[in-house]
Structures are given as C-alpha cells and as structure tokens.
Amino acid sequence: ILNVEQSPQSLHVQEGDSTNFTCSFPSSNFYALHWYRWETAKSPEALFVMTLNGDEKKKGRISATLNTKEGYSYLYIKGSQPEDSATYLCALLHGSSNTGKLIFGQGTTLQVKP
Amino acid sequence: EPEVTQTPSHQVTQMGQEVILRCVPISNHLYFYWYRQILGQKVEFLVSFYNNEISEKSEIFDDQFSVERPDGSNFTLKIRSTKLEDSAMYFCARTKASGEETQYFGPGTRLLVL
Numbered sequence: 001i002l003n004v005e006q007s008p009q010s011l012h013v014q015e016g017d018s019t020n021f022t023c024s025f026p027s028s029n030f031y032a033l034h035w036y037r038w039e040t041a042k043s044p045e046a047l048f049v050m051t052l053n054g055d056e057k058k059k060g061r062i063s064a065t066l067n068t069k070e071g072y073s074y075l076y077i078k079g080s081q082p083e084d085s086a087t088y089l090c091a092l093l094h095g096s097s098n099t100g101k102l103i104f105g106q107g108t109t110l111q112v113k114p
Numbered sequence: 115e116p117e118v119t120q121t122p123s124h125q126v127t128q129m130g131q132e133v134i135l136r137c138v139p140i141s142n143h144l145y146f147y148w149y150r151q152i153l154g155q156k157v158e159f160l161v162s163f164y165n166n167e168i169s170e171k172s173e174i175f176d177d178q179f180s181v182e183r184p185d186g187s188n189f190t191l192k193i194r195s196t197k198l199e200d201s202a203m204y205f206c207a208r209t210k211a212s213g214e215e216t217q218y219f220g221p222g223t224r225l226l227v228l
Contacts, residue, residue, distance in 0.1 A: 044219040049216050100215070101162060104158070
C-alpha cells in the first residue's frame with residue numbers, strides 16, 4: 001500500500017519564526033508531488049507541483065524542495081505570520097496510472113501565534 | 115487560480131437515504147475527481163472521471179457510489195443508501211490534464227449521516 005507520511009503532525013510557532021516540515025513517500029515510481037495549504041472552511045489551495053529530483057520552488061515566503069531518490073520533500077516557511085496558520089498537505093501522484101490519483105499525507109497543522 | 119464550487123456546503127441525512135453532491139465545472143477542465151476526508155483521517159481518493167467515463171476508482175467506491183456529468187453540467191457524486199461511515203468531508207477537484215497538472219479543489223461538502 002502506497003503510504004505518504006508527514007511530520008510533525010502539528011506545530012506551534014511564534015510570529016516571525018521560520019519553520020519547516022517533512023513529507024516522506026516511497027521513492028519508486030515517482031511522478032509528481034503536490035503541496036497544498038488548507039484553511040478551515042476553505043478550498044485546499046495548491047502551492048506547488050514538483051516533479052524533478054533536486055527541484056526547489058518558491059512562492060513568497062514559502063518554498064519547497066524535493067528529493068525523489070530518498071523519498072522526501074521539505075516545505076519551508078520563512079518569517080511565519082498568523083495568516084500562515086493552516087494545515088499543509090502533501091500528496092503523491094500515484095505512479096501506476098495517468099489518471100491523476102493523489103495519495104495524501106495526514107497533514108501538518110501549523111499555528112502561528114502573534 | 116480557477117474557482118471550484120460545490121453544493122451544498124453541508125448536508126445532514128438519515129442513514130439509508132440517498133444524497134447527491136454537486137461540483138460546478140470549468141469549461142476547459144477535463145478531469146474530475148472526488149476525494150473525501152473522514153474526520154481525523156487522511157484525505158482519500160474515491161474516483162476520477164474523464165470524457166464522461168470513470169478512469170479509476172478506489173475500493174471505497176463500491177456500488178453505493180456513482181458519478182456522472184449529465185449534459186456537461188454539474189459533476190455529481192451520488193451515494194444511494196448512506197451509512198454512518200459515509201460521514202465525511204467530500205471534495206471535488208478538477209484539472210486541465212492528468213499527471214503533473216495542478217488539481218484545483220472545491221471547498222468541500224460536509225456530509226453527516228445520522
């Protein structure tokens with residue numbers, strides 16, 4: 001069974017702190033990794049789609065790296081703000097089909113205190 | 115980012131009743147997905163749909179579930195006879211193409227089966 005794991009499960013930081021969390025996945029049959037930001041009562045918001053080993057993507061204060069050989073991706077938030085509080089989900093595109101099925105991790109819930 | 119809408123936002127139903135969840139399409143998005151998240155668990159894939167046909171379905175997607183896109187209008191998920199364990203947040207997602215393309219999620223329908 002394909003399993004995607006995220007750590008930590010939750011994180012509490014002070015405003016201005018930088019933080020990072022991990023997504024681990026099986027490295028075989030890798031196609032793509034998606035990162036989403038999900039605030040309660042809103043749609044999960046797409047952050048990044050990463051496909052290449054060594055890929056690094058950035059969106060404002062948020063960036064992500066990808067290591068497909070060892071099967072992990074890191075998400076970094078520089079200078080956390082209260083509005084960054086959300087659950088961050090990673091999802092692996094299942095490698096055995098082209099139908100776009102995403103396998104999700106359990107998410108990391110970030111709480112940024114003012 | 116394309117806006118994805120779902121209706122209703124919340125639904126409460128009695129066990130054994132039929133429910134229909136709706137997702138409003140974007141004209142140039144060809145691939146549709148349903149996912150769900152049972153409280154406290156991971157977001158899990160239910161079904162993908164392309165060109166008016168199911169592309170892939172998970173083992174959760176049994177005979178009680180069906181999807182259709184009648185007349186190119188709303189993309190619907192029907193649960194024929196709801197069970198208590200069907201209580202979950204149901205997300206619709208769409209994308210222009212499969213694989214590496216971003217999947218855009220709706221805000222979800224919270225289904226509660228009593």
